[in-house]
Amino acid sequence: MNAQDFPLYGAERRGAPVTAFTRVSDGDILERGYIFDPDISVVMDESLLDDPLANPLAGLRRGGVLLVNTRRSAEAYRRTREDITILTVDLTDLALKVLGRPVLSAASAAAAARVLSIAEASLQRAVADELEEIGVGGGLAAKNLELAGLIYAKLKPMRLETRELGAAETLVPLSVIVSGSGSEDAVSTGNSYLRRTGDWRTYRPVIDYARCTDCMVCYAYCPESAMSVKDDGRISIDYDNCKGCLICVTECPLRAIVKQQEGVA
């Protein structure tokens, strides 16, 4: 049995979307890099399903499995695509209950392993090995193993019979590629607000205006410039771009900012 994995991330930022690919094969793996036509797609953050840049459903093979980390039922995603099996499981909730924080690596590995009929003993060993490699042992490792076991028991193995979508690809000739000016600049600067990084949050900071004195400490500490002053002079949070780092919650001298889990009323 051969295996290969490949993570992709941009410049390191906490909370930014990442993509990782895993291949498993009885024979040699004559591929590397991107997987364009996965058999199974695990979406650890449901907001990415609507993100045109992430587009996690692109290329997912007919008969493939989409596994979504969500509180919603599979029924809610039924209209996404008719030719795949959709499974949902609330990994974040279980991770919060067992680990006390929304760290989903062991959880999502367990979900994928179960669907792919990988033996639980192999999963447990992999989780232990991975954590040991990054220096996590003792109680935290035990909790991750417990979490993996819980999720493994929640799902059922699937028999995968998939085929490619068969989307047509064409090559573009050089003459077309170079038909522009060739020296394009970003003339519309400051367009990063178009990227709704607020979708990355697990927790949102909420201001308790009864206690807030507009001292502006949160404004000074916010690394994303997501704090602004409204016309009435009060501080407000730009939830489209706040990534939920919660530095403001920590720094507020009056404890006037509290955290609330996203999607929980």
Place this chain on the structure above:
Amino acid sequence: MKNDRLITGNFAAAWAARLARVDYIPAYPITPQTEIIETLAKWVREGLMDARLVQVESEHSMLTAAGAASLTGARVFSATSSQGLLYGLEMLYNMSGWRAPMVLVNVSRALAAPITLAPDHNDVLAARDSGSVQLHAENAQEVVDLGLLAYRIAEDRRVRLPAIVNLDGFFLSFTREKVDIPEQAKVDEFLPEYKVADPFSATRPVSKGSSVMEGFAYSYFHYHIHEAAQRAREVLREASQDYESLFGRRYGPVEAFMLDDAEYVLVISNSFATLGKQAVVSLRKDGVPAGLLKLRMLRPFPVQEVASTLRGRKVVAVFDQNLSPGSGGILYPEVTSALYHLRDRPKSVLPVVGGLGGKDITKHEMMAVFERMRALGRNGETAPAPMYLMRDDEMARVNRMLSVARGVQPKK
């Protein structure tokens, strides 16, 4: 006995340094290489390596320190990438002039601007003429194996030059795959202690790289560097035999993949060779006589092997994951000049440029290259226009980015 582990290309590079029992590691961080140095720093701290690791202030200082240390008789390792390699490039030329061997791992990353972290080979090929030996790895197993072979070559009395082992960022540096980590005792048998005839020492001053002023003296030394680089071929041959008898893996300067009776041959290097092999296997299943020649040793250039494996083929394509603006792919003229003198040279050699800045290459694109080769075989065209790979879906994404840059609000 096999010691299979699932490790990244970067981890494999660190293992090569550890198994070679390096003495000195001058270091400077840069993505996607940093993990190598971090791993070595951890091992040194834990006492798993008896080496001195020093973080210096730049790649220029790093290679200066590396060269000086090498001349004291220390076995030296370091790693860099992209802009870092270019910043240190001046000292790489000095090291070959000092005849100071070391192994430098370069984790390929395309050069700015525009800035990216993903790979192509303009960085490592900028060091092409520096007098360093270059070995390019396709997979993590090759990273550790070529790393050890590189020490044998670089430190050999006939060579004494720095050696670069190249691996692609992301597609290899951060990709985990199965690697058989060589046994330390066998590596000790394979790799003799590094000795310098007249080492730098505090009590016995030695001068290296003195000024010559006169062109004839400069020429004399540079012809020697050239000769030393040429000799790296025979040293690789010998070292590779020893390596095979100890570890069961043999590494020539090129790798022939399904070349028996192949009429359409793709010439390629580094990690995307895997993608080329996938296309070849698929074409062979359909009865198409496709094959692949992987360039593993880029300096010295394997002229003989390229000529003997490509002679008599119908059509050859050279896949360059690099671009020399105003010329084209950098390896294309090297491959074609190795073929020029052959009476039975391939009629058409197709230039292909692809994978710049880590642009992914789909199976469809690889197949399109072979498709084009077969068309050339049919129509007998001898001066084919180069292929510059780009897909329509990628072009659509470029146009979308350009419209955002111009201030057009994108549709959800």
